[in-house]
Amino acid sequence: MSTNNEKKLDEEWLAFIRGDMVINANKKWRLHAKLVRAAILSIMAEEERHLNVSYDRDLSKFKHALIEKGILKNKKESINKRFFKWLGALIFGVTVVWATSELIRFDKPIPTESQVEINNPKYESDKPFSLITDKYGTFTAFWPWLKIFSPERFHDPIHIVNTQCGHEGLEKLNIKDCLVLAEQNNAAALFNIGLMYEKGISGKADFQKAYEYYKKAESLGNDQAKFNIEYLKEKNLIN
């Protein structure tokens, strides 16, 4: 066979091996090439099948190695991270919305403590003829005059009382103490009384009265009362 023929035969044979169509090819070699191609492909398929047995294991090994080297990020971890970021953003958003929609108000009493001078209850009656008991337990009348001549027999006319209002929380507010302080124009006590009326601590809630006390407290410079007045107005709790 001439070299040219050989070359042509090689080219045709390789074209068949590649799966190309060749016109007017040598029939004998065409069959030969097709069968060789089929054999090669079958060997390849067999190898592929054999290699695919450990495919999944190798893929997961490869993935872990990439995660360890920091080339890939752990999807599970990043999902968790993203979830917590999202949750944080949600909580922040909800807080902002709540804070903007919710009116500011103060619902804790202001602790106030003061010494208050009050008239001695023993001398409630100013009438000169009324009977009172002196320090030694003797009943006597005309005591305003007697007090001038022998003041040591009588108690002091002014009684100093230590008053506490709002020290033990809202539930234990003592309205009597607060009223004593309120009479002394104590702004904090006025606020506390307003709060008691608003919350209905010792009776039914009375927003109108609460408003009045708040107003007094505000006029004495209490800022918290100012916010509570705004609150009552916004919520249409007062006329």
Place this chain on the structure above:
Amino acid sequence: MKTKKFEELHALLVSNDDNHLNRGYRILFESLRNKMIGHFIKKFRLNEESAQDLTHESLITIMEKAHTVKEPKAFVGWCWKLTDRKALDYLRKTKREKIEFNTDKFDIEIKQQKNINVGNVDKRICIQKGSERFKEEHPMRHYALELFAQGFTHAEIAPRLDKTPGATKEFISQCRKIIDTFIGHCKEIK
């Protein structure tokens, strides 16, 4: 996998996006894993276990260093060069010599017809068995034919065989005569 697809793969691997990287590593593994194992076994005569280990290392290196390839067109060639370097390093470490395929033996082989007594078997089976023997004795040529049958051009096959495209063409053209020594007798079967 053609060069264009490798260019797309390169774009995925150099991306900073996690989703792209996740897609990229899968495509890389899918398209190169089996081929690389085959490459190590056929070209460097490594056993399957070593071939799998080297494939694992090569794929990781590709992932790590893909960004160093500035020209996406060169990515596929770079991958195969890296694979060969890994294999040569391994052979050096294990003190094994690279097996060179001596094509000078070609003429002698042709003269020695492989007279195999196939008996009364199917022609297809005869050729199948002959091809398997051809693979055993000429793994490099079988590898070249495999790549050729998959539709790779001489230029694409050349870097995998460490040859120039011209030498690759010559190498593949010789296959017909060599394989004929293994399956020539099958032609007589009707």
